[in-house]
Amino acid sequence: MNNGMFSFLKRKEQVKTSLTKTRQSFLSKLTSLVAKNEVNEEFWSGLEETLISADVGVETTVELVDKLRARAEKESVRDASRVQEMLKEELLAILEITNDKLQTLAPPARAGVTNTTPRVVLVVGVNGSGKTTSIAKLTNYYKAQDKKVILAAADTFRAAAIDQLKIWGQRVGVDVVAHQPDADPGAVAFDAWQAANARRADYLIVDTAGRLQTKFNLMKELEKIARVLQKNDATAPHETFLVLDAVTGQNGLQQAREFKKATPLTGLILTKLVGTTKDGIVFAIAKELQVPIEFIGTGETLDDFAEFDAKEFVNGLFE
Ligand SMILES: Nc1nc2c(ncn2[C@@H]2O[C@H](COP(=O)(O)OP(=O)(O)O)[C@@H](O)[C@H]2O)c(=O)[nH]1
Ligand SMILES: [Mg+2]
Numbered sequence: 001m002n003n004g005m006f007s008f009l010k011r012k013e014q015v016k017t018s019l020t021k022t023r024q025s026f027l028s029k030l031t032s033l034v035a036k037n038e039v040n041e042e043f044w045s046g047l048e049e050t051l052i053s054a055d056v057g058v059e060t061t062v063e064l065v066d067k068l069r070a071r072a073e074k075e076s077v078r079d080a081s082r083v084q085e086m087l088k089e090e091l092l093a094i095l096e097i098t099n100d101k102l103q104t105l106a107p108p109a110r111a112g113v114t115n116t117t118p119r120v121v122l123v124v125g126v127n128g129s130g131k132t133t134s135i136a137k138l139t140n141y142y143k144a145q146d147k148k149v150i151l152a153a154a155d156t157f158r159a160a161a162i163d164q165l166k167i168w169g170q171r172v173g174v175d176v177v178a179h180q181p182d183a184d185p186g187a188v189a190f191d192a193w194q195a196a197n198a199r200r201a202d203y204l205i206v207d208t209a210g211r212l213q214t215k216f217n218l219m220k221e222l223e224k225i226a227r228v229l230q231k232n233d234a235t236a237p238h239e240t241f242l243v244l245d246a247v248t249g250q251n252g253l254q255q256a257r258e259f260k261k262a263t264p265l266t267g268l269i270l271t272k273l274v275g276t277t278k279d280g281i282v283f284a285i286a287k288e289l290q291v292p293i294e295f296i297g298t299g300e301t302l303d304d305f306a307e308f309d310a311k312e313f314v315n316g317l318f319e
Pocket of ligand 2 (some may be wrong): 131132133155161207
């Protein structure tokens, strides 16, 4: 095991610790319900309340509880702890359906291989969701796997956005291809791809603007960036990650719907998952979008980042 891999495993431990609060808050309500050990109307409405207040979302909650009730009836379950087990299974199923798709995405293969082009990762999301920070974390993550990464500063809307990416690039130790503020994001993406290819990078990660107030322009801009990249490589972008701020809850979900309409998404990066009582949003997001959650961010530093592990997440809520 190389050092990079070791530090990544260490990061995973940190993420576990920072999500401990979620476990406690989600669990405390559920344990008192389960402790009564009576599967009656009161139990079901209590369960419904617990899930909704954890931001699982009304639609997802109602569907979930209906399913559990039907199962409990069919299997003549009277034991609340058995219902809790079933809940765990159903919650995992919500996340696993979406994660299945991961297997259809070919793993990156560039290092040591000739005649291949960089794997292009487009990162989209509203302003402030954590795109640029997540790009830095993702870069760090790929670098830990000995991959060469180049960044494209295609959020040209604000000069500060370009500088921010440059600073992260320096800190993580990768090249950033940038133009002047207000430059054409497509041109930046094009040049960055050329540079990434010439320098034999494994990954080109493209930062984008996120002005949702001009939805039409945003859509056009993302389309144009993709089109320009495709002039270089018809199969690009290979990934489009939507960055979603978990704290924004149901509002974030609405934004996600808009992005999904605008551009095909291959994965989600959930940021600011700080272990609040609202982390149930993870289920609402997975169920509604049917896009796999690939990574989670739990803080502002490079280390506050991990692959999303559905089983670990669900088990954690019940530990
Ligand atoms: N707590 C926390 N803060 C984050 C996370 N990701 C980003 N941030 C903060 O959110 C703010 C906006 O991030 P930024 O990457 O600039 O968002 P962008 O506008 O989408 O590029 C910054 O203050 C980041 O430090 C995260 O996972 N957890
Ligand atoms: Mg940014």
